[in-house]
Amino acid sequence: MSPATGAAGVTLVAIALYAVFGGADFGGGVWDLLASGPRARQQRATITHAIGPVWEAHHVWLIFALVTLFTCFPPAYADIAAQLNAPLTLALLGIVLRGAAFVFRNFGEDVPALAQGWTVVFGAASIIAPFFLGDAVGAIAAGDYAWTSPFALSVGLFAVALCAQVAAVFLVRETREGALQDDFRRRAVAATLAVWVLGALPTVLAWRTVPQLISALHDPAAQVAVVLAFVFGLVVLALVVTGSDLAARIAVGAEVVAVLGGWFGGQAPAVVPGRWTLATAAAPDATLTAYLIAAAIGSVLLIPAMLLLYTVFKGPGADLGGS
Amino acid sequence: MDQVIAARAQMGTSLAFHIVFAALGVGLPLLVLIAEGVWLRTGRRAYYDLARTWSKGMAILFAVGAVSGTILSFELGLLWPTFMRYAGALIGLPFSLEGFAFFIEAIFIGLYLYGWDRLSPRAHWWCGVPIAVSGAVSAGFVTLANAWMNMPIGFRIDHGRIVDVQPLVAMFSPPWLVEVLHATIAAYVLTGFGAAGVCAFALLRGSADHRREQVRAGLTIAMVVASIAIPLQWIVGDLIARFDADNEPAKFAAAEALFHTQRGAPITIGGIVGADGVRYAIEIPAGLSLLVAFNPNAEVRGLDTVPRDERPPVAIVHLSFDAMVGTASLLLLIAVGWVITALRRRAPARPLVAAIALGAPLALIALEAGWFVTEFGRQPWIAHGLLRTGDAVTPAPGIALQFYAFSLLYVVLAVTCWWLLRRVGDHPLSEEQPREVAT
Numbered sequence: 126m127s128p129a130t131g132a133a134g135v136t137l138v139a140i141a142l143y144a145v146f147g148g149a150d151f152g153g154g155v156w157d158l159l160a161s162g163p164r165a166r167q168q169r170a171t172i173t174h175a176i177g178p179v180w181e182a183h184h185v186w187l188i189f190a191l192v193t194l195f196t197c198f199p200p201a202y203a204d205i206a207a208q209l210n211a212p213l214t215l216a217l218l219g220i221v222l223r224g225a226a227f228v229f230r231n232f233g234e235d236v237p238a239l240a241q242g243w244t245v246v247f248g249a250a251s252i253i254a255p256f257f258l259g260d261a262v263g264a265i266a267a268g269d270y271a272w273t274s275p276f277a278l279s280v281g282l283f284a285v286a287l288c289a290q291v292a293a294v295f296l297v298r299e300t301r302e303g304a305l306q307d308d309f310r311r312r313a314v315a316a317t318l319a320v321w322v323l324g325a326l327p328t329v330l331a332w333r334t335v336p337q338l339i340s341a342l343h344d345p346a347a348q349v350a351v352v353l354a355f356v357f358g359l360v361v362l363a364l365v366v367t368g369s370d371l372a373a374r375i376a377v378g379a380e381v382v383a384v385l386g387g388w389f390g391g392q393a394p395a396v397v398p399g400r401w402t403l404a405t406a407a408a409p410d411a412t413l414t415a416y417l418i419a420a421a422i423g424s425v426l427l428i429p430a431m432l433l434l435y436t437v438f439k440g441p442g443a444d445l446g447g448s
Numbered sequence: 449m450d451q452v453i454a455a456r457a458q459m460g461t462s463l464a465f466h467i468v469f470a471a472l473g474v475g476l477p478l479l480v481l482i483a484e485g486v487w488l489r490t491g492r493r494a495y496y497d498l499a500r501t502w503s504k505g506m507a508i509l510f511a512v513g514a515v516s517g518t519i520l521s522f523e524l525g526l527l528w529p530t531f532m533r534y535a536g537a538l539i540g541l542p543f544s545l546e547g548f549a550f551f552i553e554a555i556f557i558g559l560y561l562y563g564w565d566r567l568s569p570r571a572h573w574w575c576g577v578p579i580a581v582s583g584a585v586s587a588g589f590v591t592l593a594n595a596w597m598n599m600p601i602g603f604r605i606d607h608g609r610i611v612d613v614q615p616l617v618a619m620f621s622p623p624w625l626v627e628v629l630h631a632t633i634a635a636y637v638l639t640g641f642g643a644a645g646v647c648a649f650a651l652l653r654g655s656a657d658h659r660r661e662q663v664r665a666g667l668t669i670a671m672v673v674a675s676i677a678i679p680l681q682w683i684v685g686d687l688i689a690r691f692d693a694d695n696e697p698a699k700f701a702a703a704e705a706l707f708h709t710q711r712g713a714p715i716t717i718g719g720i721v722g723a724d725g726v727r728y729a730i731e732i733p734a735g736l737s738l739l740v741a742f743n744p745n746a747e748v749r750g751l752d753t754v755p756r757d758e759r760p761p762v763a764i765v766h767l768s769f770d771a772m773v774g775t776a777s778l779l780l781l782i783a784v785g786w787v788i789t790a791l792r793r794r795a796p797a798r799p800l801v802a803a804i805a806l807g808a809p810l811a812l813i814a815l816e817a818g819w820f821v822t823e824f825g826r827q828p829w830i831a832h833g834l835l836r837t838g839d840a841v842t843p844a845p846g847i848a849l850q851f852y853a854f855s856l857l858y859v860v861l862a863v864t865c866w867w868l869l870r871r872v873g874d875h876p877l878s879e880e881q882p883r884e885v886a887t
Contacts, residue, residue: 178558181514185554188521189547195525195532196540203533206525210844217522218857221515225861228511232504232868243864408537409613415541416615423548430555430578437559437566 128413129403132197133396135420136190141385143186145291145378148284150180152292154223154251155285156312157244167305169244172292173231175299178438182431184224196416201396201406205261208270212257212277219254222246252285259284263327266388267335268398276335279327286323287381290316294361294377298370306370313365313373317358324354324384337398338391346390354383449848452838455527458851460823462519465858467819468812469513473553474587474632475639475673476506477580482669484573487882494661496882498669500564501662502643504872507561512865514554519854527847531830531840534610538602538618542592549586552578569883584632591631594822595624598696600831622695626688627822633681634818638811640674641779645808648801650873664795671790671804674811675783682780685773686739693740696832698754699825702762703769704736705729706750713737713748718770721763760827768820775814782807 153172160168195202206213230243263280264272271277293313297306331338341347357380364373394403407413449457480502487495521543525532559567559575567575596602602618603610647667651660692700701707705716705726713736719729734744741748751759782803789796796804830837 178562181511181554182551182558184514184518185547185551188518188550189544191521191525192540192543192547195536196544197537199536199540200533202525202536203529206522206532207529207842207844210526210842211846213522213526214850217519217526218853220518221857224511224515224518225864228508229864229868232508232872408540411613412537412540412615416544419541419544419548423545423551427548427551430552434555434558437563 128410128417129197129407131417132193132407132413133403135417136193136197137385137389139186139190139193141382143183143190144287144385145381146179146183147186148255148288148381149291149295150176150183151223151251151255151285152288152290152316153296154227154248155289156292156296156309158248158251162308164305164308167300167302168308171296171300171305171309173227175296176227177231179434180224180227182434184220187220193416193420197408197413198396198401198403198406199408201401204400205265205270205397209261209264209272212261212264212272216254216257216261219250219252219257222250223254226250251288255284255288256281262388265397266392267331267338268395268400269335274334276327276330276338279323279330283320283323283327286316286319287384290320290361291377291381292316294365294370294373297365298374310365314362317362317365320358321355341391341398342387344390344393346393347387350383350386350390354380354387357383449851451847452841454847454851455841456837458847458854459520459523459527461851461855461858462516462523463819463823464816465862466513466516466520467815468638469509469516470587471635471638471815472509472642473506473513474580474583474635476502476509476643477576477583478636479639479643479666479669479673480506481573481576481580482673483665484569484576486665486669488569488573493882494659494665497659498662498666501872502666503561503564505869506557508865508868508872510557512861514550516858516861517550526844527842528830528840529842531835534835535596535600535831537613538600538610538615539593539596541615541619542589546586546589549582549589552582553586556582565883584635587632587635588628591628592619592621592624594631595621595627597829597831598623598627598699598822598826600834623688623691626684626691629684630681630688630818633677633684634815636673636677637681637779638815640670640672640677641782641804641807641811642670644670644674645805645811646873648805649808651801652798652805667796667801667804668790671783671786674779674807675787678776678779678783681776685776690740693748696825697749698751698758698760699765699822701749701751701754702760702765702825703821704748705762705766706736706748707762708752709747709750711737711745711747713740713746713750715739716766718767721766726766758828760825765821765825768817768824772814772817772821775810775817778810779807779814782810 153176157169157172160166160172162168226243226247230240230247233239233243258281260272260277260281262284263277264270264274266280267274267276290313293309293316296309297313300306300309342351357376360376361373361380364370364376392398395401396403396406408416480499483495483502484499486492487499556575556578560572560579563572563575596618599621600618601621602614602616604612606612644667647663647670650663651667689700689703692703704713705719705721706713707725712734715732715735716726717730717732719726736748737746738744740746751762782800785800785803786796789800826832828836828838830840
């Protein structure tokens, strides 16, 4: 394996982990905004309780992916940052407001006007951030940086739906209260259907407007990934309905990874199709090697720390919110 | 607005905002650990309450620091793509390591803030240690990248292309050690005087009578940290100035407003900086030569050794430098006053408490002014001698609009933060009860 392939692998792992865990936190914001029914308050409490201890750690996956990209593939990163300045800046505003609003509303919860205002900002920002990140991904995958194209925008919508689906599936296990669990189960089912509809939309649009993307999907790896994504979606539905909540979490994570696999597989070895490949974008081997060694050492600290975080807050015996 | 000015304004505002939260993110965990540690050892309730109060402040400040830091990591590329294209492979390594330090910080801040009732008191205290360590370490890594911008090394230029890239050499550019020390100690100076100032202000207002013991304990802990940090900062500041005199003469000459290379160079304080000299300044004859070389007749290089189009903006660098040194002098005086009082085992009298309250804004000015010196002092370069700031800027449209949007965002974040922190300080702790300490 060449150092460039290794660095690309690390980038993809970081993006996948951010999509699953960071995506779940954004999706939590979506359901916070859409909290409704007799248990709206408890829904929000469950979401706050679930996100609180972990969102900052999850957020670092984005920083990590970004840093890996500019260290290991600097010209591609510079090109993407210059060409997609607008959608990335909008995503950034969403990311910043989401994090700040989440903390502000929690600490200001006894001042209703303030808490309500920041709650709306929290929810809206949780939609804006994944929408524009998805939009930027669409504009990169199409290879034309056309972030206002219907195709790129449809990828943005799809990204929001994915976040909402992951969050709903994750949230079922964040409470022990049956009625509240059912609220999130219903949301998980609805979001899975939304994922299918909004996943079909970019495919149809690509068919008409981005032919090279469709030809990329002739790649067997991409085809397998897309089929797997759909199958995992079915599995998620089955598991959510039958109450196998832990297995459903794993299945929805696998679904997101399969979706990303379709994207990566479809455009590999291009970093930006038609513009940058791993070979043309890669930093010198000295940098890539130093980076990979640093990443290996860093992982030795990171992995046990992350496991400790999950054990304390998500493991058996962790007290759950929403009641 | 000119594209370069707009991009610089946006980057500068973002940094000036983030640096405060970054510094507090380095220093506050230490203060909280000391407070919680005293509680664990002595069982004195005021220290537990203090740790809880400070950790609430830490929750707010850390979140705003994390998101404002994200702005910067995006803006490196969004505003300066050409810089990142050239420098990414060279300065990416410290940023990557910083990424891991940030991970550790974020994970343990989750454990610490939400673990008060879930972990044993001792395990909880230990969860704070990685926050304090990785906070300082990550600030150090970021400063390594800044050191490289001041003296880019670890590569060769061949036909306009960067070749022979050596990332480990680039990571430790000559100024790395003095810069890392200066930046890290600055964090403890700001946090120490900042937290002490807040406590002092509460004592002056008399608003903290219901938690007087807690506030006094906070003032003591914060002043201990501040009183250790500020003399160290003077020593490191002296080292960095002498390093700059030898290695970054343009920045040094601008800071000292020394236009002409001369023997027996004076220290110039304040004044009105013109195109070729300073008027109405206070001058200490031969002072600069004495400081730089311990010899009043030593020659010091002035701005005339630097081509005109490579000189930094002298007025702002010089006045920022004076602001930094001036505020740092006052901070040193405050620390000395407090240490003398503390050694005589007396409670600080009201004038000293007032001076300590004033220390908080002074420390903030010192931090920002110091940052101004190094950043404006490097201009017109983004990477000294390698790439000019004006050549690194993005071609993307709408940067001026972004500058206004982000400035507005910073105002909203700062005001909300301020308001929430005041509430954290004013409201008594009602429901928080310590868990039993296992003995």
